[in-house]
Structure formats: structure tokens, C-alpha cells
Amino acid sequence: MYVSVVLFTADLRLYDHPPLRAALEGARQVVPLFVRDTGVTGAGFATPNRLAFLADCLRDLDAGLRRRGGRLVVRSGDVVEEVCRVATEADADEVHLAADVSAYAHRREQRLRRALEADGRRLHVHDTVTTVVTPGAVTPASSDHFAVFTPYFRQWSAQHVRDVRDAPRAVRVPPGIGSEELPSRAALSGLSPGLAEGGETAGRERLAAWLRSGVAAYEDRHDDLAGDATSRLSPHLHFGTLSPVEVVRRARLTGGPGAEAFVRQIAWRDFHRQLLAARPAAAGADYRTKHDHWRSERTAWDDIEAWRQGRTGYPVVDAAMRQLLHEGWMHNRARLLTASFLAKTLYVDWRVGARHFLRLLVDGDVANNQLNWQWVAGTGTDTRPNRVLNPLAQAGRHDPDGAYVRRWVPELRDIAGPAVHEPWKLGAADRARTGDYPDPVIGLAEGLSRFRQARARDTDDD
Helix, strand or coil: CEEEEEEECCCCCCCCCHHHHHHHHHEEEEEEEEEEEHHHHHCCCCCHHHHHHHHHHHHHHHHHHHHCCCCCEEEEECHHHHHHHHHHHHCCCEEEEECCCCHHHHHHHHHHHHHHHHCCCEEEEECCCCCCCCCCCCCCCCCCCCCCHHHHHHHHHHCCCCCCCCCCCCCCCCCCCCCCCCCCHHHCCCCCCCCCCCCHHHHHHHHHHHHHHCHHHHHHHCCCCCCCCCCCCHHHHHHCCCCHHHHHHHHHHHCCHHHHHHHHHHHHHHHHHHHHHHCHHHHCCCCCCCCCCCECCCCCHHHHHHHHHCCCCCHHHHHHHHHHHHHCCCCHHHHHHHHHHHHHHCCECHHHHHHHHHHHCCCCCHHHHHHHHHHHHCCCCCCCCCEECCHHHHHHHHCCCCHHHHHHCHHHCCCCHHHHHCHHHCCHHHHHCCCCCCCCCCCHHHHHHHHHHHHCCCCEEC
16 A cells, blocks of 8 residues: 555546546555646746636635545646655655646656656556547547548547546545645636636536536527527636546437537547647647738737727627636637637737637637637638638627627617627717727728738638
């Protein structure tokens, strides 16, 4: 019987946690450890919204451990140094860790393995903790990863999904292992006012409610901007307060077209992870370059700021950007149309938009965020790389009466019906009622023409 350390990263839960269960199977005592990584802070990923949600998650995880006789140990610093320090203090024989896909995570794992082995300790890395299917477990015959989603999804769907593990009944932590005070969102500033609550308890409650009364309508309503008919589980999947394996298994048990469509979205999450695992440089470089000469932050500053603040003059774009500012979250359809507007209508480098999303999104995730931005920009895996999402057409399809716009753009709340999407066409009296709401920063025809010339080929205006 020995002591183990479980390093929590993006898996802040007790239910269906393979590293914790594996550690408990043979160990006399376990140290549940979270390290506030100075490398993440230095890279700019420790943003207020995600730090607040993380604080909720850590407090909830600690509470769950205490109900089982344990506690969470929190340290700050270099992950490798802190894990080795705790392993020495606890005289631990091994460390358990969930696999991750980013280049940073791979470097961290390699450094940790070398450091532990130098001290005579073992590192165990567990798959299918943050994904349903291990990246690289399914590949096409001609490559080390899938570049097109549909064939990936066919093979992904045919894979066996492991059983869900129960939360442990008891966790015994060795005495004398010091811990920092748990962080609190109350100590943070600059948060989005409508930021959701974090933690496994909140995540499991949301999942249960979603499967009970939301998922059945998902296939028909997932693009309904005003209806807000998506699960909003992405922050919990990002922080690992919910297991993607459990989410998929429970959705499939619920069954029906809505559940099938929802599971397909979880598969997209795994798709992006297998792509990033195979091509780590895609986090910052074009996956498939179109040799674009993007407008930079310096040359397009006014347009970029209008986009960031939700003042482009296109109400559906502005509503989405203001939702992001207020909630630290945005509807998936809105993410697509706002990204298309920046990258293709304004012809601004997709990395500018990806950085802004990562600054605010509570579910800001390198794989999903960067590769979805590349998909929209036409430098990623989209099979129609030159499609342009027309914000007026998108508004007509997904917010036909303008309810989403009126919710987030108060200047336009008195404009009834679909006229709210084109306020520049209002009569003088109605236009005056919109206050200082701006005219469009660019005509759609002008933006489309510029993009066509930049790509030197025909484009689709969708």
C-alpha cells in the first residue's frame, strides 16, 4: 500500500474520474492536487472570467472531497516543480494525470515524467478523461488524423465508449501536506456581469435539466438565437466538471433525434482535439494557408474595436458580441456569424478574433476556439473555405422576428419585427429612436468584393 498524487488539470470533478479511481485502487492515501500554473498565467490564458469559474470549480471540488474525508491541496508555481515537491512531502510512489492534447500539455507531461523518474517515481497518464475517444485512436488510411469531420464522425460513432466510473466514497489524504487558500471569484475584478456559476455540482444539475427538458428539441432549435435552446454545458466540459464520456452515455440513453444531434456536437469537440494533437502548430498558424494578406490590428483598428464592442451597425453581430461581453459566453451560431463577419466581411486576421474570444469566453479552449476560427476563416478544415456568412441572411434564418437583437441591443428595443435587423433603412422618426446606434461599418457588397479579390476566386454568400 502506497501514496499517490492525483494532479487535477482540466478534469475538476469526482464523478467519472479515471485518474482518481486508479490512484485509489492501490494507494493507502491520495493527495488530490491542483497547481495554479504560472506558465498559463504568463501565456495570457488566466483571464478574469475563466479564473472566476475556476475558483468556483476548485471550491466545489474541495467541498466534495471533504464530504469524503479528504481535501484539495492547492499550490502555485511551475507545475513540474510543485508536483515533485508535493510527491516528496507525501513520500508518494506515483502521480496520476489526465492526458491532454496541446503542445504545452505535451511538454509539461514530458518534463514531469523525466523529473519523477529521476526521483524513482512513476507517472500514469490516463486517456478518455477529457475526450470520449482518445486522439489518434481513429485515423484514415492515408494520414495520422482526420481533416474532414464526416468520415471522422462515422468512425468515432463506432468506437466503444468506456463505462462511467462512480465518484469515490472515501478519500484519505496524508497529514501535513500544506495548501494555499482556495481562490474566490469575489477577489477578482473585470468579470462579465452575467458569468455563470462553476463547479461540478452546478454542472451536474445543468446536465440533468438539459437531458430532462432540453435535449429533445435540440435538433430543431439549436440554431434559434432567441430561443437559447443549447445546453450551455461547454464551460463544464472545458473545466472538466462534467465527463464527456458520461455526457455522451447519458444522452444516448435519453435517445431521440435531439440527443443524436447533441452527441454529434460532442464529437466535433473530439475532432478538434485529434486535429490539434496531430498538428499542434494549428493553434496559431494556418492549418491550410490561403496566403491571405489579412488586415492587421494596426490597419483595421477602428473596425476591430467596433466589432469587439458590438457597434458594427449590423444588429445580429452586435447582439452576439454584447452577449459575449455580458455573459462570457456566446451562442454557437452567433460565434460562427461573428467570426465570419470579422475574418471575411472585414478581412481581419482570424487570430485577432480568436484572441478576443479567448480573453472573454469562460469556455475558452485552444482546440475548439482556434480551430473553429480557422474553420470559419477558411484556413482550417471547412470543405467550403470561401463561404461567407451574410449577417442579414443569418439573422433572417435564426432570429427572424429580431427577439435576440432586442434582448442585447437596447437601442433597438422599440423597433418591432424583422425591421430591427436593418435599422439604416428605417424612416427618420424610427431611426431617431435608435439613439446613437451606428450605421454599418462597411457595406456587405463591399466586404464580399474585397474578400473575393483577396482570395482571387468565387465565394459563396450564405
